[in-house]
Amino acid sequence: MALHAPVLVLKDSLKRESGSKVHKGNIQAAKAVSDIIRTTLGPRSMLKMLLDASGGIVVTNDGNAILREIDIAHPAAKSMIELSRTQDEEVGDGTTSVIILAGEMLHVAETFIEKNYHPTVICRAYTRALEDALAVLDKIAMPVDVNDRVAMLGLVKSSIGTKFTGQFGDLIADLAIDATTTAGVDLGQGMREVDIKKYIKVEKIPGGQLEDSKVLKGVMFNKDVVAPGKMKRKIVNPRIILLDCPVEYKKGENQTNAELMKEEDWQLLLELEEEYIKNLCAQILKFKPDLVVTEKGLSDLAIHYLSKAGL
Numbered sequence: 001m002a003l004h005a006p007v008l009v010l011k012d013s014l015k016r017e018s019g020s021k022v023h024k025g026n027i028q029a030a031k032a033v034s035d036i037i038r039t040t041l042g043p044r045s046m047l048k049m050l051l052d053a054s055g056g057i058v059v060t061n062d063g064n065a066i067l068r069e070i071d072i073a074h075p076a077a078k079s080m081i082e083l084s085r086t087q088d089e090e091v092g093d094g095t096t097s098v099i100i101l102a103g104e105m106l107h108v109a110e111t112f113i114e115k116n117y118h119p120t121v122i123c124r125a126y127t128r129a130l131e132d133a134l135a136v137l138d139k140i141a142m143p144v145d146v147n148d149r150v151a152m153l154g155l156v157k158s159s160i161g162t163k164f165t166g167q168f169g170d171l172i173a174d175l176a177i178d179a180t181t182t183a184g185v186d187l188g189q190g191m192r193e194v195d196i197k198k199y200i201k202v203e204k205i206p207g208g209q210l211e212d213s214k215v216l217k218g219v220m221f222n223k224d225v226v227a228p229g230k231m232k233r234k235i236v237n238p239r240i241i242l243l244d245c246p247v248e249y250k251k252g253e254n255q256t257n258a259e260l261m262k263e264e265d266w267q268l269l270l271e272l273e274e275e276y277i278k279n280l281c282a283q284i285l286k287f288k289p290d291l292v293v294t295e296k297g298l299s300d301l302a303i304h305y306l307s308k309a310g311l
Contacts, residue, residue, distance in 0.1 A: 023113050026076035027106045033080040034103025036070070037063045041096045063096030064088040093159045146192070152177055168210060178215040226298060230307040238290035247280060247292075247306075248299035249273040274301060281305040 017025075039046045040061040050058045050069045060066060067081045083102060084095045109122050144151060156173040183199035184192050194200075203222050225231040260266050281302055284292060292311055 020113060023119065024110065027110050027113075029074040029077040030080050030106045031103050033067070033072075033077045034100050037066055037096050038100055040066065041100060061096075063099055067095075067099070149177065171211060171213070175213060175215055182215060182217050221293065226303050227307045231311070232290075235290045239288060240291045240293065241284060241287060241289040243284075243292065243294040244296065245294070246296035246298070247277070247284070247294055247302040248297045249276050277301045278305060281309075285309050285311075 037048075040048060040063060045061045047059050047061045048066050050060070050066060052058055052069050058065065058069065064084045064087070067084050070081070072078055072081060080099055080102060084099050087098045088095050105126065109126075112122050113119070144155065146152060153170060153173055156176050157170065160172055160176065179200050180194045180196070183196070184194045186192050201220075203220055205222065225233070258269065260269070277299055278301075284306070289311065292306060
């Protein structure tokens with residue numbers, strides 16, 4: 001009589017757990033994550049001091065910023081952190097609230113699991129509660145006029161007033177409204193898109209007070225002019241050229257060899273480089289610009305020709 005050998009699906013080193021023990025483990029992990037950021041909620045919230053991977057110190061009471069720095073192995077705790085990240089991307093606020101609510105809802109569900117309720121029954125009850133909550137929210141919702149600055153200021157302050165910048169009064173809220181109003185794009189049919197990742201950038205400059213912060217209706221490059229003393233510091237209504245090519249002699253590919261037979265050849269080589277840059281600058285100057293911005297290299301000779309032309 002042949003004995004049937006056991007069929008192995010998982011590796012020997014892997015361990016599979018199931019049942020109420022796993023349910024409780026998942027709930028405890030989710031509760032542990034929510035307990036980390038529980039004290040950072042509300043107007044009297046406390047700041048957390050974190051040491052990030054690069055050795056820098058972060059002081060914040062933003063739920064998502066704290067959870068982003070935490071390295072977690074437990075799958076249930078990881079899904080809680082994903083929940084916070086999704087909330088931050090989709091809504092931009094309430095990252096702490098969703099984690100604390102999720103932790104509490106799982107904690108409440110633990111009682112039902114102990115009474116031998118099936119998890120799917122508990123999930124169905126929560127889904128029905130969600131439908132009821134949405135119906136109530138539709139009843140108590142109020143229309144908001146985005147052009148009413150006072151109403152918008154109240155909404156924005158409720159979102160960022162609990163953060164560290166709350167002590168500066170309406171300053172940050174005013175800046176936020178100005179920035180989103182400036183960068184907003186009308187899509188038609190009463191819809192307006194504000195792409196904060198593409199069109200809004202926070203540029204930090206050392207020195208000065210936080211009260212000096214302002215919204216610029218344009219583009220800012222935190223760079224200095226390449227020839228201080230020779231170039232203008234202020235240009236009104238400038239003609240600007242943006243280049244994505246270098247304004248210098250094109251270097252050869254890897255290990256380019258040039259054989260020079262006599263001394264004059266070296267001089268000729270230098271003259272060719274100078275002529276190339278001179279032609280390049282002449283072509284730029286044809287457009288009569290006041291400002292030239294390049295993302296690649298800029299040679300000293302090109303700086304000389306351009307500053308001589310008053311750029």
